Amino acid sequence: MKILVTGGAGYIGSHTCIELLENGHDIVVVDNFSNSKPEVIDKIKEISGKDFSFYELDLCDKDALEEVFKKEQIEAAIHFAGYKAVGESVKKPLMYYQNNLLSTLVLCELLAKYDCKKLVFSSSATVYGSPDHLPITEDFPLSTTNPYGTTKLMIEQILKDLHISDPTWDIVILRYFNPIGAHESGFIGESPNNIPNNLMPYIVKVANKELPELGIFGDDYETKDGTGVRDYIHVCDLAHGHLLALNKLNDHAIHYYNLGTGNGYSVLDLVETFKRVNNIDVPYTIKDRRPGDIAACYADPSKAQKELGFVAERTLDDMCKSAWNFILKNK
Numbered sequence: 001m002k003i004l005v006t007g008g009a010g011y012i013g014s015h016t017c018i019e020l021l022e023n024g025h026d027i028v029v030v031d032n033f034s035n036s037k038p039e040v041i042d043k044i045k046e047i048s049g050k051d052f053s054f055y056e057l058d059l060c061d062k063d064a065l066e067e068v069f070k071k072e073q074i075e076a077a078i079h080f081a082g083y084k085a086v087g088e089s090v091k092k093p094l095m096y097y098q099n100n101l102l103s104t105l106v107l108c109e110l111l112a113k114y115d116c117k118k119l120v121f122s123s124s125a126t127v128y129g130s131p132d133h134l135p136i137t138e139d140f141p142l143s144t145t146n147p148y149g150t151t152k153l154m155i156e157q158i159l160k161d162l163h164i165s166d167p168t169w170d171i172v173i174l175r176y177f178n179p180i181g182a183h184e185s186g187f188i189g190e191s192p193n194n195i196p197n198n199l200m201p202y203i204v205k206v207a208n209k210e211l212p213e214l215g216i217f218g219d220d221y222e223t224k225d226g227t228g229v230r231d232y233i234h235v236c237d238l239a240h241g242h243l244l245a246l247n248k249l250n251d252h253a254i255h256y257y258n259l260g261t262g263n264g265y266s267v268l269d270l271v272e273t274f275k276r277v278n279n280i281d282v283p284y285t286i287k288d289r290r291p292g293d294i295a296a297c298y299a300d301p302s303k304a305q306k307e308l309g310f311v312a313e314r315t316l317d318d319m320c321k322s323a324w325n326f327i328l329k330n331k
């Protein structure tokens with residue numbers, strides 16, 4: 001299948017491009033490098049040994065995106081492009097609504113116009129807000145606590161309405177838990193430009209002595225050691241989930257899947273595992289809770305397992321080793 005990958009130079013998109021290429025798909029990648037670097041495109045080609053078309057453009061620019069649809073025989077799209085920093089979304093909500101919503105509207109309009117109504121969308125566990133109990137199944141109530149999360153929930157609603165209006169659409173909404181780690185080659189991984197918000201990129205920068213110490217946001221949650229618990233999933237397992245999701249673009253339905261491992265690990269679990277498997281120190285201090293954080297969040301991944309055949313195979317050790325390997329290979 002010839003798949004348009006939006007945001008394909010980004011963290012999850014780049015790993016998914018490799019997975020798609022290695023499994024015989026053709027891809028067309030678009031990205032405006034607002035949160036990624038052009039060299040990632042060359043690295044995807046190098047790792048996979050395959051060539052593909054790349055277009056540097058802003059998805060909100062409908063004319064530019066339409067040129068891609070005219071040139072390429074797109075059959076489906078995987079839509080990663082969007083802004084994703086929670087804190088920034090609180091400070092700049094209009095920027096988030098503008099980019100995340102408009103890019104999706106433009107994409108859907110063109111997918112419909114060029115009669116390729118097949119879409120996989122990157123949603124997030126953030127749409128479950130503060131869940132009453134765990135693990136989280138796909139039918140849990142939805143709510144959000146910040147503009148970033150609201151863009152995800154609004155896009156889910158837009159896609160639902162779109163499917164009601166035209167049931168010939170095939171749509172898969174993937175709700176990611178916490179992707180971490182890097183490709184085994186060490187050539188691509190997560191490399192935020194600024195001070196990271198997320199735990200793993202922060203740990204990596206502390207281990208690399210680019211930042212003095214990690215602040216752990218609270219040790220008084222009702223969890224096994226008091227620190228926050230999340231469902232960390234290796235980015236390559238997540239990428240594989242997209243490959244499997246393509247098989248569901250065939251029954252004119254809209255599907256929702258959690259992509260997680262089903263395991264909850266605490267902040268201290270992650271820090272201690274990272275230290276052990278990489279034999280490196282990660283100094284930390286306990287800080288106040290981060291506003292908006294919940295105590296614990298992990299998936300019930302059984303729907304994705306049953307309907308997609310999705311099983312996250314890589315362990316927390318693998319995730320921590322690969323994240324550090326990416327730094328070592330790129331020093």
Ligand code: NAD
Pocket residue numbers: 006007008009010011012013030031032033034035036057058059060079080081082083084099103122123124125176177178179
């Ligand atoms: P990322 O920032 O690394 O990748 C997103 C890519 O989209 C970047 O390369 C960026 O340059 C590009 N982009 C953004 N706006 C664009 C636009 N208007 N036109 C063209 N390109 C544009 O993010 P990621 O971690 O790879 O996340 C991919 C998707 O998954 C995002 O939609 C994100 O919200 C979602 N998601 C991520 C996580 C996570 O923890 N990383 C968790 C849940 C959901």
Ligand code: UDP
Pocket residue numbers: 178197198199200202214215216217218227228229230267290293
């Ligand atoms: N966290 C932390 N210090 C940091 C970043 C994150 O203690 O510098 C904690 C955070 O409170 C949460 C967990 O690590 O319990 C995962 O946070 P992240 O931002 O990576 O993901 P999310 O909050 O989106 O689940």
